[in-house]
Amino acid sequence: DITLRAANVFDHNLLSGCHVVITAGPTREAIDPVRYITNQSSGKMGYAVAEAAAEAGARVTLISGPVNLPTPTRVHRIDVVRADEMYDASMAVVGEGCDVFIATAAVADYRPTITSDHKIKKSTEEIHLTLVKNPDIVAAVAAHARRPFTVGFAAETHDVITYAQRKLENKHLDMIATNDVSGENVGFNSDNNALTVIWPGGHKVLPLAAKRQIAKQLIELIAIRYKR
């Protein structure tokens, strides 16, 4: 089992020389110029991970959906709105070469097949919307020729560990962090989080703590597994 250092001895050279790429926040999939599909992601966890990676000495690129958060110090931020924009930005940085990719963003899995140029009028009683799958960013990163150490996130409402384990294997990830978003005190809009981090052959529970603290512990776990 991996033993985590106490937070007050956080190693500021843990990831020095590494280029760490982090996706954060939600994406928005337009139905028309005013309506869109999105999710509850505040971006707080991803931004905390970006901050912790920078504090661990890494060069950090943060690919961010629309959030109301300041960019952490010494972090290069790329703003996107739609999932396909986040995919393109991710493929671009992975293609240039990076060491660690941490997919904290709550990417919209589906988008409307057709986006209306004009606001849809309330003239019909029902709207039938067909949603198609967006590209799976973290799976594409893990399958890339210049594959970095790839970490996924899974936000589940039930059978949390089972689904996360399945994602780890199906997407060929190096690590997956999972939290149960059905609880009140963790996840999307909270300042706290609790994670179960899973890798091939092991796992570690990070109990409820401030997202900053959880982010530092996650960065330590990633550094240990990445350097093996």
Place this chain on the structure above:
Amino acid sequence: DITLRAANVFDHNLLSGCHVVITAGPTREAIDPVRYITNQSSGKMGYAVAEAAAEAGARVTLISGPVNLPTPTRVHRIDVVRADEMYDASMAVVGEGCDVFIATAAVADYRPTITSDHKIKKSTEEIHLTLVKNPDIVAAVAAHARRPFTVGFAAETHDVITYAQRKLENKHLDMIATNDVSGENVGFNSDNNALTVIWPGGHKVLPLAAKRQIAKQLIELIAIRYKR
């Protein structure tokens, strides 16, 4: 034509003794526990109107969707998420009796027929979503037995005045404020706005200005028409 007073002579007793109810922000219509349909509304215009109404001496109730804004001074705020919750809250205050109702909220016109209890899995290639109409809050207020002076908002991307005029008549409103959200410098997330305010038999253009300023001018127009 109505002549507006200069902002520096804003009358702090303009609406004294009046109970003004304002809806603001977007609503969220859940697809499942993490995904929802919403819109770009920041709530800034509605909050500015609430502030201006309070400054004009009114008792103000603000029925607000999820936004990141502080409650203005001396404003009673009721938080809601879904359109049907905003409808229920609005009907409750109108049922108790109020004088002016200003519907600035960008209420979701449609909601998914079925909301999943569990996060929808990415197992299918396509999702077919049927959206049904939400109740029309401002029309219901204008049709209420204890009907207040009822002001609607129209966010349009084209044929702005035509659609607004039609809404004024179809919903039997006393006044409608309309802005073209297709522009960059006005509307949803901006701190500025420009409105065309229309009532039966007249209209007034409020040129581009800070939302605070536009809100004061709108409150003056409402007070003049309400007191006729």
